[in-house]
Amino acid sequence: MSDTTEPRGSVARRNAILEAAWQLMAERGYHHVRIQDVARICGTSTGTIHYYFPGKDDVLREALRYCVDQAFERQGTVLRQIDNAHKRLLALIELQLPVGVQVRNEWSIWLQFWSETTLNPALRPIHSDFYTRWMDTVVSIVRRGQRQGIYRDVDAVAFARLLTSATDGAAIKILTGAPEMTVDNMRSMLVSIVEKELTMAPSVV
CATH class of the missing domain: 1.10.357.10 (Tetracycline Repressor, domain 2)
Known part of the structure; x- marks a missing residue:
């Protein structure tokens, strides 16, 4: 099965895309990240990226949300102790x-x-x-x-x-x-x- 036909609900693949995207944004800036760059880091194709996210803006917007969510989760784990x-x-x-x-x-x-x-x-x-x-x-x-x-x-x-x-x-x-x-x-x-x-x-x- 090609990677573009994976189940749309693959949380692990989706999160890997968002992780790569936000790291690239942190290093290069919001407007200097290309879908090709994200795909290369994830070891997949641009088709797979678009399978989960219709356009570049969707990838970047969700990557921002993912980054902040991860920070809140990490901090919450520490504080609750x-x-x-x-x-x-x-x-x-x-x-x-x-x-x-x-x-x-x-x-x-x-x-x-x-x-x-x-x-x-x-x-x-x-x-x-x-x-x-x-x-x-x-x-x-x-x-x-x-x-x-x-x-x-x-x-x-x-x-x-x-x-x-x-x-x-x-x-x-x-x-x-x-x-x-x-x-x-x-x-x-x-x-x-x-x-x-x-x-x-x-x-x-």
Whole structure:
């Protein structure tokens, strides 16, 4: 049987295509990935790629979704093993630092996703869903800390908005080579936000 006649529901083959596509996007950029390149890495034909995805835009859009889904899944596996909310939040910060090829490539995808979403309204629902999931992760940890008596009674949603925005800004600076931002600076800044907003007693005026 030729590879173009495989069952359409072959999850393993579909995921292999998406894995190759997002890695290429991270290395070359969204608009510099060709279907031929994806097929070559997967050891298959362009016909097989189009069997699963009608066009290039479908491949790239689903590859973006796949990359972010995999990152969420990996992070969730780590975080669920940590009961203490404060330790869980610090672990989340560590997982977000652009250290190592895997995480830096994921951040590269995020940056490209932001750019494409700005120009392509069709991507905005996907983008909003990812941000909702990330916000929900932070909100859940903060409320867990409040139940555990670790964190102060603050607006968890407002805090999540602050932390995620600071994380994004710092990561952008690191990936674009801003001289004043390093991974250590990013970590210190985010931990400082946690301490100031969640663990330190409010100043008495």
